[in-house]
Amino acid sequence: MSTSAPHARNFIDGRWVDSATVGESRNPATGEVLGTFADGGADEATAAIAAARRAFDTGDWSRNRDLRAATLFELADRMAARRDELVELLARENGKVLGEAAFEIDLTIPKLRYYAALALTDLGSAAESKPGLYSMALKEPVGVTGVIAPWNSPVVLAVRSFAPALAAGCTVALKLPGQTGLTNGLLYEIIAATESLPAGVLNAFTESGNDGAPLLVSSPDVDVVSYTGSTKVGRLIMAEAAATLKPVSLELGGKSPMIVFDDADLDAVVPVLTKAVTTFAGQFCMTGSRVLAQSGIADALRERLSAALSAVKAGPGDDPTSEIGPMIDRASAERVDRFVQDSAAYGKTLVRGGLVTEGPLAGQAFYLPSLVEVTDPTGPIVQQEVFGPVATFEVFETEADAVTLANATEYGLAASIWTRDADRPLRVGRELKAGTVWTNTWAVVLDQFAEGGFKQSGVGRLNGRRGLEEFQEIKHLVHLAPRTA
Numbered sequence: 303m304s305t306s307a308p309h310a311r312n313f314i315d316g317r318w319v320d321s322a323t324v325g326e327s328r329n330p331a332t333g334e335v336l337g338t339f340a341d342g343g344a345d346e347a348t349a350a351i352a353a354a355r356r357a358f359d360t361g362d363w364s365r366n367r368d369l370r371a372a373t374l375f376e377l378a379d380r381m382a383a384r385r386d387e388l389v390e391l392l393a394r395e396n397g398k399v400l401g402e403a404a405f406e407i408d409l410t411i412p413k414l415r416y417y418a419a420l421a422l423t424d425l426g427s428a429a430e431s432k433p434g435l436y437s438m439a440l441k442e443p444v445g446v447t448g449v450i451a452p453w454n455s456p457v458v459l460a461v462r463s464f465a466p467a468l469a470a471g472c473t474v475a476l477k478l479p480g481q482t483g484l485t486n487g488l489l490y491e492i493i494a495a496t497e498s499l500p501a502g503v504l505n506a507f508t509e510s511g512n513d514g515a516p517l518l519v520s521s522p523d524v525d526v527v528s529y530t531g532s533t534k535v536g537r538l539i540m541a542e543a544a545a546t547l548k549p550v551s552l553e554l555g556g557k558s559p560m561i562v563f564d565d566a567d568l569d570a571v572v573p574v575l576t577k578a579v580t581t582f583a584g585q586f587c588m589t590g591s592r593v594l595a596q597s598g599i600a601d602a603l604r605e606r607l608s609a610a611l612s613a614v615k616a617g618p619g620d621d622p623t624s625e626i627g628p629m630i631d632r633a634s635a636e637r638v639d640r641f642v643q644d645s646a647a648y649g650k651t652l653v654r655g656g657l658v659t660e661g662p663l664a665g666q667a668f669y670l671p672s673l674v675e676v677t678d679p680t681g682p683i684v685q686q687e688v689f690g691p692v693a694t695f696e697v698f699e700t701e702a703d704a705v706t707l708a709n710a711t712e713y714g715l716a717a718s719i720w721t722r723d724a725d726r727p728l729r730v731g732r733e734l735k736a737g738t739v740w741t742n743t744w745a746v747v748l749d750q751f752a753e754g755g756f757k758q759s760g761v762g763r764l765n766g767r768r769g770l771e772e773f774q775e776i777k778h779l780v781h782l783a784p785r786t787a
Contacts (some may be wrong), residue, residue, distance in 0.1 A: 308337035310487020312346055312508060313494050315353035316501025321346060325510050327483045330397045330457075330628040330667040331618035336484035339483030342507035347514030350475035350505035354446045355501030355523045357473045359636040364443045364471035367421050373498045374418035374468060378411050380492045385411070391485050393619035396453065397627040397667065398621060401643055409747065410458040413765075416749040417469035424469075438733055443471030444549065445525030446536055448518030450539075452531045453481035453630060454585040462764050463528035463551070464504065470773035472526070473503045475518055478509025483631050506605060527551070530587075532687070533713075534759045540761070543644055545619055551762035551772045553587065553754055555687040556715030559708040560590040560744070561730070562787045564598035568606060570742065574738045575693075576610040578718070578744050579671055584638075584691035588738075588745055591688060593673075593695045594707055600697045604652065604675070607695075610652045611671040616663060628667035629690060635669040638690030642672045645683040649676040652695060679710040681758045687713070702724070705733045714756030719743045737763075 310327075312319040328334060335535045340346075358364060381388070385407050392403035428438045428636050447467040456478050464474045476488040477698035483497040493504055510513060519527050519542045526549050529539050533554040543550045560578060562571055578590025595603045617624030622767040629635045639657050655670025674683055675695040684694050698704045706716055717736040719727045737755045741747060747753060752768035754760050 307335065308484055308487070310337065310339040310484050310490070310508065312342050312506060313339050313490040314346065314349050314505045314507065318494070319346065319349070319507070325483055325508075326513070327395055329394050330631055331394075333666060336395055336460070337484050339480065339487055339508050341480055341483070341511070342509045343478075343511055343513035344517060346507035346509070346768045347475065347477065347512075347517040348506055349402040351446065351448070351517065351521050351523050353502035353505045354473035354475045358443075358446055358501060361503070363473060363503050365502060368500065369500075370421040370469055370471060371418045371497060374414050374421065374465060376492065376498050377496045378414035378418065380495050381407075381414065382411050384488065384492055387486060388485070390620060391488055392457070393627070395484050396456070396482055397580055397619045399617075399627045400622055401623045402627075403619065406458045407457050410461045413458070413461055413749050417465040417770070420466075420767065423468040423575065424767070424770060425568070428775075434785070436783065438779040438781075438782045440777045440779060441470075441771075442777050444773050444775055445472060446523055447472040447474045448521075448524040448526070448527045449474055449476045450515050450518060450529045450531065451476070451478055452534050453479040454582055456482045456485055459530045459722075463530065466764070466769040467526075467773045468504065472772050472773045474505065475524065476504065477515045477518060478506065478508050480508055483508050483510075503718075514783050516542070516572060517754065522546055524548065528764075528772065529553075534758070549762075549772070551764065553760045553764060554715075554758065555713055556587045556688060556755065556759055557592055557684070557711045557713040558588050558590050558696055558716045558718065558736075559592040559594050559734075560718045561594045561704050561708060561720065562596065562599065562603055562677050563598045563704075563719075563721040563723070563726065566599065566742075567722065567724045568599065568603060570758075571603070571720050572606045572610050574744050575607055576614065579611060579673075579693045580614055581705055581745070583626055584628045584671075585629060585634075587690055588692075589689075590718060590744055591693050592684065592705055592708075592759060593693050594706070595695065595697055597697055597699055600729065604695060608652045609654070610671055611673055613669055616658065616668050616670055624673070629669050630667065632665075634690070635667045638669055638688055638692060640686050641683055641686075642674065642692060643691070644648060645674045645676070645681065648678060648681045649674040649683065651692070656690065685711055701730055705730060709733075712758040715754075715759035716740070769777045
């Protein structure tokens with residue numbers, strides 16, 4: 303590796319911080335070493351928490367709305383100026399194809415601006431309850447926020463948590479994963495360049511292990527936790543947070559059903575379902591991993607979707623002709639392949655994509671899309687989050703059957719309904735146990751509307767005003783005016 307390869311550091315208390323351990327960042331499409339990063343742990347987490355605590359307790363961040371708005375606006379501008387760098391680095395290091403990397407960054411910048419504006423416009427309430435008796439309900443920041451974000455969309459998912467926390471007046475200790483060490487480092491550079499940001503308000507470190515992240519949950523100096531990741535880890539976080547009764551916001555796993563009715567426009571459906579399986583190589587909590595087809599169109603949809611998934615072109619994320627990039631690493635691709643192999647015992651394989659074994663992509667982290675038809679919704683490939691470009695195909699008869707199948711897992715993050723019937727989406731959508739239900743579309747996320755999961759897909763909400771409230775307390779002030787003579 304060239305001595306000029308980049309090295310990413312952590313950013314804590316307004317200063318660059320290296321770590322005793324150095325991690326390597328690799329391109330999952332080629333195995334090439336892209337650079338190195340300071341691989342943090344307990345020491346960096348402890349320092350980040352201490353800096354955030356001190357900034358919250360001794361600075362005016364929590365009460366200075368103008369400063370918070372100015373900082374978030376500036377951070378958005380700084381990110382916009384380096385937007386193309388972030389897109390290109392995400393494509394190389396994370397494996398996203400260029401359009402998907404751009405999708406992530408282009409979701410992120412307006413989110414910062416939305417919460418900058420909300421910092422100025424969020425209000426409490428007041429009333430004269432009785433003559434001379436005044437009540438005020440004031441919103442206050444909870445305090446220090448621990449944010450843990452995953453590697454599949456590190457920039458937008460980190461910002462989705464820390465932007466509302468900062469807007470509310472909290473300070474932040476942020477942990478990002480080692481798989482995207484260089485992308486994290488570029489985000490830290492953008493944070494460090496934000497001149498209006500006081501030292502200690504936003505602290506960030508990268509960790510490939512699991513020594514630092516648990517401290518963001520267990521430390522008595524952290525007042526609220528925001529985590530995005532697996533349901534398994536979410537349960538552990540909730541149990542640990544119970545010791546200090548700190549609130550948690552958890553967006554967890556998903557098994558999004560894509561419900562296609564007989565009257566759906568298959569010309570519109572098939573391309574979107576194909577993207578719903580392959581976007582981010584299926585490493586997306588809202589991946590359309592369950593296709594539910596009404597019997598009248600099942601044969602046509604099965605044939606057309608199988609052909610579309612078989613034709614998807616794999617390639618490096620930074621190749622403009624690629625339609626699906628590599629998974630995050632070879633081990634993840636092999637894990638997904640075992641899911642599909644095992645499903646042969648209870649399902650019918652319609653498309654057996656699998657690991658690339660020939661040509662220039664062989665031996666790396668590429669996994670071609672797979673489609674498995676099942677009749678029993680209790681099988682592991684239906685019940686567990688595969689987190690790869692794999693979908694199941696299930697056939698139903700009636701609306702009631704569709705609802706029963708769609709709700710047949712522990713997850714409830716999102717769902718999609720495809721129909722020309724104007725009333726059916728409201729009728730069916732009302733019965734689905736999911737936090738977001740789209741009609742004739744998929745993966746539409748709006749900053750001003752809350753997002754989160756039902757059942758085992760999460761606790762709390764992000765985005766919208768509700769996202770801000772995850773980081774606020776309500777204080778009721780009561781004032782009795784003295785009687786006049």
